[in-house]
Amino acid sequence: MRSRRFAASRAIRYIARREIWIERVLFLAAGLSAAVVVAIFSMLTWFCLPLFTEHRLGAVLEWRWDPIHQHFGILPMLFTSCLLTIIALIVAFPLTIGICSLLHGVLRNGVLHRMLLFLLHFMTGIPTVIYGFVSVFVLVPLLRWVFEAGTGFSLLAAGLTLSVLILPTMVLVLHAELDQAEARYRLTAEALGFSPEQTIRTVLLPACRRALVVTVLLGMGRAVGDTLVSLMVAGNAAQVPHSIFDSVRTLTAHIALVLATDSHSMAYQSVFAAGLFLFLLMSCFQAFLRFWAKHGTVFK
Amino acid sequence: MKPRTMDLFWRTASWLSGLTVSASVMFLIGFLLWQGIHALSPALFFGDTAWQDALFGRKPVFEGIWPAVVGTLSLVVLASLIAVPIGVAAGIYLSEYATIRQCRWIGSLVDLLSATPSIVMGLFGFTLILLLRRTMLPNAQTGLMLAAACIALIVLPYLIATTRASLQGIPEESRLLGASLGLTKWQHIRHTLIPLSAKGILGGVVLAIGRAAEDTAVILMTGVMARAGMPRNLWDKFEALPFQVYYLAAEHRNAAELAQGFGTALVLLIVTAALFGFSYWIERQAARRWDSG
Numbered sequence: 001m002r003s004r005r006f007a008a009s010r011a012i013r014y015i016a017r018r019e020i021w022i023e024r025v026l027f028l029a030a031g032l033s034a035a036v037v038v039a040i041f042s043m044l045t046w047f048c049l050p051l052f053t054e055h056r057l058g059a060v061l062e063w064r065w066d067p068i069h070q071h072f073g074i075l076p077m078l079f080t081s082c083l084l085t086i087i088a089l090i091v092a093f094p095l096t097i098g099i100c101s102l103l104h105g106v107l108r109n110g111v112l113h114r115m116l117l118f119l120l121h122f123m124t125g126i127p128t129v130i131y132g133f134v135s136v137f138v139l140v141p142l143l144r145w146v147f148e149a150g151t152g153f154s155l156l157a158a159g160l161t162l163s164v165l166i167l168p169t170m171v172l173v174l175h176a177e178l179d180q181a182e183a184r185y186r187l188t189a190e191a192l193g194f195s196p197e198q199t200i201r202t203v204l205l206p207a208c209r210r211a212l213v214v215t216v217l218l219g220m221g222r223a224v225g226d227t228l229v230s231l232m233v234a235g236n237a238a239q240v241p242h243s244i245f246d247s248v249r250t251l252t253a254h255i256a257l258v259l260a261t262d263s264h265s266m267a268y269q270s271v272f273a274a275g276l277f278l279f280l281l282m283s284c285f286q287a288f289l290r291f292w293a294k295h296g297t298v299f300k
Numbered sequence: 301m302k303p304r305t306m307d308l309f310w311r312t313a314s315w316l317s318g319l320t321v322s323a324s325v326m327f328l329i330g331f332l333l334w335q336g337i338h339a340l341s342p343a344l345f346f347g348d349t350a351w352q353d354a355l356f357g358r359k360p361v362f363e364g365i366w367p368a369v370v371g372t373l374s375l376v377v378l379a380s381l382i383a384v385p386i387g388v389a390a391g392i393y394l395s396e397y398a399t400i401r402q403c404r405w406i407g408s409l410v411d412l413l414s415a416t417p418s419i420v421m422g423l424f425g426f427t428l429i430l431l432l433r434r435t436m437l438p439n440a441q442t443g444l445m446l447a448a449a450c451i452a453l454i455v456l457p458y459l460i461a462t463t464r465a466s467l468q469g470i471p472e473e474s475r476l477l478g479a480s481l482g483l484t485k486w487q488h489i490r491h492t493l494i495p496l497s498a499k500g501i502l503g504g505v506v507l508a509i510g511r512a513a514e515d516t517a518v519i520l521m522t523g524v525m526a527r528a529g530m531p532r533n534l535w536d537k538f539e540a541l542p543f544q545v546y547y548l549a550a551e552h553r554n555a556a557e558l559a560q561g562f563g564t565a566l567v568l569l570i571v572t573a574a575l576f577g578f579s580y581w582i583e584r585q586a587a588r589r590w591d592s593g
Contacts, residue, residue: 015484022486023397029389030398033456034409040416043427098317106311107318116318118580123325125576126569127514129542133565134328136549137335164324197307225417227517232549252419256520259426275423282415290408 044279047272060270065238072270076240078277080155080248083241084230085223087159088166092219095163096170097205103171104178104204105196117175123168132232135161140233149245153235156244161229166219173218177211178204213292221285225278227252251278332566339563345369360529365564367530371444371538372513374531378448379455379512384505387456391463391501396489414457422521425450442523443535450518455508462507466500466586467493499589503582510575514568516542526551541568 051057062073099116107113139160144152181204189199205212227250235247236257249257251274258271346354347363354361361367390410394403425446432440474496478488494501524543531538545568548561 019484019486023393026389026393026397029386030393030402030406032386033390033413033460034406036453036456037409037413037416040420040424043424043431044420047427047430094313095317095321098314099321101310102314102318105314116322119322119325121580122573122576125510125572125580126325126328127516127542127572129514129516129545130328130332130565130569133545133549133561134331138327138331164321167321195303195307197310198303201306201310221415225415225419227417227419227520228546232546252417252517255419255423256517259423259521271423272427275420278417279420282417282420283412286408286412286415290411 041279044272044276048269048276051269051273056266056269059266060273063240067267070266072266074251074254074270074274074277076238077249077251077254077274079240080234081224081250081252084155084159084162084234084248084250085220087155087244088162088223089216089219091160091163092167092170093216095167096174096215096219099167099171100174100178101197101200103175104182105200108196120168120171123164124172128165128226128228129232131161131165132229135229135233143245147245149243150247151235153233153247154245155234155241155248158230158234158248158250159244161233162223162226165226165229166222169222170215170219174208174211174215177208177214181207210292214289217285217289217292221282224281225252227256231256329569332562332569335559336562336566339559340566344560344563344567365539365541365544365560365567367528368539368541368544368564369567370530371524371528372541374444374538375448375451375519375540376509376512378445378534379451380505380509382449383452383455383459383508383512386452387459387504387508388463388501390456391460392467392489392494394460395464395467396485396493410457410460413453414461418454418515418517419521421450421453422518424453425518425522441535442521442537444523444531444538445534447519447522447524447538450522451512451515454515454518455511458508458511459504462504463497463501466497466504469500469586470496497586499582499586503579503586506575506579506582510572510579513575514542514572516540516546519543520546541571 051060059072060074062071063075064071064073065076099120103113103116107116135157139157140152142152143154143157144150185203185207186199189203194203230248230250231253234250234253236249236253237247238249238254239246241248255271255274258267342351343364345351345361345364345366347361347366349359349361349364349366353359354364354366390406394406398406426442429440429442429446470493474492477492478485483491519540520543523537524540525537526539526543526547528537528539541564545561545565548557548564552558552561
């Protein structure tokens, strides 16, 4: 009798201890995933430190990249990254609005609606390198042939390819948001006698204006962070572009190119500076997104 | 402008944008199929080597993309081995155990991880190697294991997010089951919550595998090499399918290599499309489960 009670209490103690250990292990996994970000940030900062301590920051923040003549400026790449993102957004944003109004207007139900949605989902699954590959063999010769300016590897080619790359993310986010707005306002709008297009234009899109900002930010994030398209299509000349047919190099492509070829210590440091800058830029986007999502509950 | 005219303009513009995008994606797929379909043959994979010899590693493959297939496969397997346990465990913790405060902190850091560009992740791997060289191992090299670890970091946020979402999608009634049977917290998770959300988690795993197979920027920095051959051990240089596509697009020397490039791109597209379709299907199944009640 006594021994049985003893065994039962031991089993309970064993189970309780196991619970605690399992929670600890799970916490460890979650903590590890969070700690990685801190590790990335501190590693990049650590390798950038010489720039700050040895007063060579000015050498990196310069408008000329010419390693042979000791010029290690990354500002042209920075400028190009911003410009390329803006071009991609100028193309992708109207298309996003157009496709969303198609999905909520004319093609509200039916086979075409499902097909279009499936196509957009499928586009998110196509590897980036495939977009770049097809662009190299279709878009670049096309641009060369139509505009007869340069080699075709240009800001414009990269911008167009990037816009296709960021489009599905933007459409799917906005579409989900419009779905919610539609559930709230559809009946009211129909009762007022609005046509489907009027509903989208005057009711749904204004109701989702915060989601529009989120959409643009997500698109920007993807466009800035993408490496392969700009590496393959943009031409990779480290210069400030004067027209959209110029060959350019983005920050991401710069990192990949320098680490693949150069072995100059100063060139390495400029790469770490570029990496740190990209990381901080993404952190800013993310912080802004969180802030925006938190204060974006006005309509609920 | 009159509302009627505006409507017409709006409708035309939206049709145009829909058609442009659908047409360009259709064209992309069609172009790859048209150019790549006749390159698809055993010779694309194995070159001149007989497939039995190549498959069992008795003879090296020089011409074909078989080493790249093996490289990608081992990358995906290694990255999943690292990322899946950690990601699923972290998702379970965030969904079931974490306090609101922990959720906010860990959640925002994981969001930041998912926003980090893959090239920065590759740069992080590269700095790790530099650090190792300076401290413990003077001849540390980038290689398969490092690339797999960096890719694991890339897919980790997806795994955490899908695990969390599918656990939180379980209806409140099902959560009463554990309490009514007197299960402890872990028994409840292990025997009711995980089986109920298994499909969602599996969908996340397949999605993560797809991401791991396609990512190029990371492996570019962490040890991929053209013509590296089969990886001999976990620390060796390797080839990979997406890198092969990138490399052949830039550096093809003749028509045969170009055809190989198209064939490789088509193979990569088929693989990722299949993985994507599978995860989409699982997702739909999982979503339907709670709808039908």
